[in-house]
Structure formats: structure tokens, C-alpha cells
Amino acid sequence: AYSVFFSQxxxxxxxxxxxxxxxxxxxxxxKVEDFTLFIDKxxxxxxxDNFLKRDSILKSLEKSQNFNFTFLKTPNTRFKSVIIKENT
Structure with missing residues (x-):
């Protein structure tokens, strides 16, 4: 669900x-991990960033149904949440 949003x-x-x-x-x-803060409307x-990359890779593998060793190369993350705030 997130990959569609973040591709925009x-x-x-x-x-x-x-x-x-x-x-x-x-x-x-x-350990070191990179994050991105997106601000939009x-x-x-x-x-x-690893969560976004992993999500994108898994979605493309799911579409192609190509579950080979590429799955093992997906970036790992301990931070699997997206923090969403409304700026009201």
C-alpha cells in the first residue's frame, strides 16, 4: 500500500x-539506517528507506511470481512502521 503512495x-x-x-x-x-521524511499537502x-526498498522489491516479485534468490537480497529493517502526521 505504501509503495503506491511514495512513488508519487x-x-x-x-x-x-x-x-x-x-x-x-x-x-x-x-547500526546505521537511513530514513526519509516526506511532506505533502x-x-x-x-x-x-530500507522499508520502502523492501516493499517495492517484494511487490515486484509478487507481480512477476519470481521467488528466486533475489528475495534474499532485499534490504532488511527493524523499522517497519510508517509514521503519519497531519499538520493541522
């Missing part, structure tokens, strides 16, 4: 990079 052009988009520690007991193990959408 937005008024503004801003890139963010999150550096985080998945395990607080292992502070030397940090009074609403904002904050989403992981």
Missing part, C-alpha cells in the same frame, strides 16, 4: 540517518 512526487523530502545500538549491553555494535510521512 512530494512537495518536500528530507533525509535522516539514524545510528543506534540494538543491544545496550554491546555498545560497540552500532498537510501531511508528513516518516519511513525507513
Amino acid at each position: 512526487q512530494k512537495d518536500y523530502s528530507f533525509g535522516y540517518r539514524l545510528e543506534y545500538t540494538p543491544d545496550s549491553t554491546d555498545i560497540l555494535n552500532t 498537510g501531511k508528513s510521512y516518516f519511513v525507513s
Whole structure:
């Protein structure tokens, strides 16, 4: 559902990079993930770039029914939510 929305052009988009520690007991193990904030007509959408890429790849595989090793190369993310805010 999200891939259709995000394929359209937005008024503004801003890139963010999150550096985080998945395990607080292992502070030397940090991860990095990129996010994009889309602003369009009074609403904002904050989403992981890997989530968008993964969703797009899975939708194209679903359409082609080509479930080969490409599925294993899809970007992974721990952030599978899209944060939507209305700017009212």
C-alpha cells in the first residue's frame, strides 16, 4: 500500500540517518539506517528507506511470481512502521 503512495512526487523530502545500538549491553555494535521524511499537502510521512526498498522489491516479485534468490537480497529493517502526521 505504501509503495503506491511514495512513488508519487512530494512537495518536500528530507533525509535522516539514524545510528543506534540494538543491544545496550554491546555498545560497540552500532547500526546505521537511513530514513526519509516526506511532506505533502498537510501531511508528513516518516519511513525507513530500507522499508520502502523492501516493499517495492517484494511487490515486484509478487507481480512477476519470481521467488528466486533475489528475495534474499532485499534490504532488511527493524523499522517497519510508517509514521503519519497531519499538520493541522
